[in-house]
Amino acid sequence: MNKWLETVEPLVYESRIKVPYTWSVGEVGSRFLIELRDHKKIYGTRCPKCNIVYLPPRKTCSQCFFNLDEWVEVGPQGTLITYTLVHYESSMMPMKSPFAYGIILLDKANTGLVHLLDEVKSEEIKTGMRVEPVFKDERTGDIMDIRYFRPVR
Amino acid sequence: MERTAIIGIGMTKQERRKESETFSDMVFEAVTKALNDAEMTIKDIDNIVTGCNDFWDGRTISSMAVGDASGAWDKNISCVEGDGTFVALYGLTRILSGSYRATLITAHSKGSESISSLITNAMFDPIYTRPLGLDAITSSALQAKCYMDKYGITEEQCAMVSVKNHRNAKNNPYSQLPMDLSVKDVLNSRRLADPIKLLDASPITDGACAIILADEGMAKRFSKHPVWIRGVGFCADAYHLGDRDLAECKSLEKAAKTAYRMAGIENPFKEIDVAEIYDAFSYQELMWSEGLGFCEKGEGGKLVESGKTEMGGSMPINPSGGCLSAHAVIAAGLIRIAEAVLQVRGGAGKRQIPDVKTGLAHGINGPCGQSHCVWILGE
Ligand SMILES: [Zn+2]
Numbered sequence: 001m002n003k004w005l006e007t008v009e010p011l012v013y014e015s016r017i018k019v020p021y022t023w024s025v026g027e028v029g030s031r032f033l034i035e036l037r038d039h040k041k042i043y044g045t046r047c048p049k050c051n052i053v054y055l056p057p058r059k060t061c062s063q064c065f066f067n068l069d070e071w072v073e074v075g076p077q078g079t080l081i082t083y084t085l086v087h088y089e090s091s092m093m094p095m096k097s098p099f100a101y102g103i104i105l106l107d108k109a110n111t112g113l114v115h116l117l118d119e120v121k122s123e124e125i126k127t128g129m130r131v132e133p134v135f136k137d138e139r140t141g142d143i144m145d146i147r148y149f150r151p152v153r
Numbered sequence: 154m155e156r157t158a159i160i161g162i163g164m165t166k167q168e169r170r171k172e173s174e175t176f177s178d179m180v181f182e183a184v185t186k187a188l189n190d191a192e193m194t195i196k197d198i199d200n201i202v203t204g205c206n207d208f209w210d211g212r213t214i215s216s217m218a219v220g221d222a223s224g225a226w227d228k229n230i231s232c233v234e235g236d237g238t239f240v241a242l243y244g245l246t247r248i249l250s251g252s253y254r255a256t257l258i259t260a261h262s263k264g265s266e267s268i269s270s271l272i273t274n275a276m277f278d279p280i281y282t283r284p285l286g287l288d289a290i291t292s293s294a295l296q297a298k299c300y301m302d303k304y305g306i307t308e309e310q311c312a313m314v315s316v317k318n319h320r321n322a323k324n325n326p327y328s329q330l331p332m333d334l335s336v337k338d339v340l341n342s343r344r345l346a347d348p349i350k351l352l353d354a355s356p357i358t359d360g361a362c363a364i365i366l367a368d369e370g371m372a373k374r375f376s377k378h379p380v381w382i383r384g385v386g387f388c389a390d391a392y393h394l395g396d397r398d399l400a401e402c403k404s405l406e407k408a409a410k411t412a413y414r415m416a417g418i419e420n421p422f423k424e425i426d427v428a429e430i431y432d433a434f435s436y437q438e439l440m441w442s443e444g445l446g447f448c449e450k451g452e453g454g455k456l457v458e459s460g461k462t463e464m465g466g467s468m469p470i471n472p473s474g475g476c477l478s479a480h481a482v483i484a485a486g487l488i489r490i491a492e493a494v495l496q497v498r499g500g501a502g503k504r505q506i507p508d509v510k511t512g513l514a515h516g517i518n519g520p521c522g523q524s525h526c527v528w529i530l531g532e
Contacts, residue, residue, distance in 0.1 A: 017211050023280060054396075086294075086346045090268075090274070091268075092283070101291055112394070112396075143285075
């Protein structure tokens with residue numbers, strides 16, 4: 001397209017778009033994360049019309065648009081719905097590869113939670129496997145207060 | 154629906170790294186080609202809709218950064234932050250409103266300028282999912298596993314999609330990765346996130362595309378070969394992955410049904426001559442084939458095995474090489490539309506399927522095909 005550009009080394013400008021940010025987690029998020037932090041308990045919200053328990057908890061039922069305020073303790077055990085073993089690294093990943101992600105349907109919940117799997121050999125991970133959460137000792141009110149899920153032994 | 158046509162298309166070559174070009178340079182090239190194709194000048198365009206994503210572009214209001222390149226000065230310009238099929242959908246509604254007659258649609262991205270894993274990680278909920286480091290590849294792997302387990306789809310069947318599409322790309326001068334591969338090559342390629350391997354995944358790509366939509370009067374005035382929009386459908390599923398049955402694509406089924414009804418299509422497998430569908434990963438072509446009703450649920454693997462989706466088959470899928478051979482995010486769905494337009498016109502060169510009367514283009518948005526947009530184009 002441009003002959004002149006072929007005679008020089010094209011320049012690139014190297015920078016970044018890293019911006020510190022503070023997200024409000026709201027009423028529902030606060031209650032969920034405080035239960036995790038203070039009591040190692042996992043709570044969802046229930047829609048009485050649809051009889052769906054949402055995890056992570058929501059304020060609004062996606063099916064019927066109802067405002068949710070009924071809290072249900074779920075888990076702590078659950079069933080693995082699907083998983084993947086990861087073989088590459090990325091700076092947002094909290095573990096060194098190989099490690100596994102899973103979607104876990106906690107008992108009494110109707111929607112799955114995406115999280116990490118550990119304390120299990122990769123060949124032993126199976127869909128339908130029963131798992132339980134392992135909590136951090138020092139919790140800060142963060143989804144990573146659950147370190148990972150491991151098989152129930 | 155009032156008759157609306159696509160009267161011009163243009164695209165850049167899709168490449169791993171367009172180091173010499175800014176993203177607006179790419180858009181200018183695609184727009185210039187689309188105007189030439191339509192035998193129009195920028196003066197004939199009365200409004201513009203751009204497809205831009207601030208994270209991929211590394212700046213906010215990135216639509217304004219392509220304003221000049223889209224000839225938007227003194228015109229109405231708007232933006233869709235999502236796949237090109239949805240950008241074109243907004244453009245179409247503008248024409249159908251009666252307020253505009255000729256809409257220029259652009260879409261672009263430069264995957265090479267950032268780190269894809271970090272950009273796609275940012276599509277997830279920052280409180281509940283992002284801290285896990287989940288990205289497009291790992292989330293899709295969770296879906297692939299779910300789908301393949303439920304229906305007994307094999308890694309070999311997925312690999313066949315990659316072999317087919319990379320081979321098709323050899324006929325497409327705009328594609329990035331034309332390759333002769335064997336199923337074994339795909340199976341032995343580097344494991345990314347099981348069951349997805351390197352050659353099951355689409356590449357990082359730079360590219361742009363532009364199309365021109367026109368109402369019936371404008372289309373007849375300017376174009377010798379208008380391609381008419383016969384049907385469009387779109388639908389969104391839940392955002393949180395755990396809310397969805399990832400083995401199913403209900404939102405695609407609904408989007409397809411809407412588009413087919415509008416186009417008067419009762420048997421898509423028989424009535425559609427060629428399909429360009431959004432195969433970001435090899436398993437997706439199988440899953441979306443089912444959602445589009447080309448075969449029964451769970452039969453996507455058998456469909457590719459049958460050879461029917463090959464160039465010479467009765468339902469050729471992705472003669473362009475698909476996203477597996479070139480995946481400029483945001484532009485990719487618009488490129489699917491442009492490719493379908495070329496097929497309907499009979500202007501697709503070496504990748505032309507004979508006697509195309511009806512073509513389908515498909516795009517997705519959100520993690521694991523959360524939203525789908527289906528276009529039916531015809532003579
Ligand atoms: Zn409800």
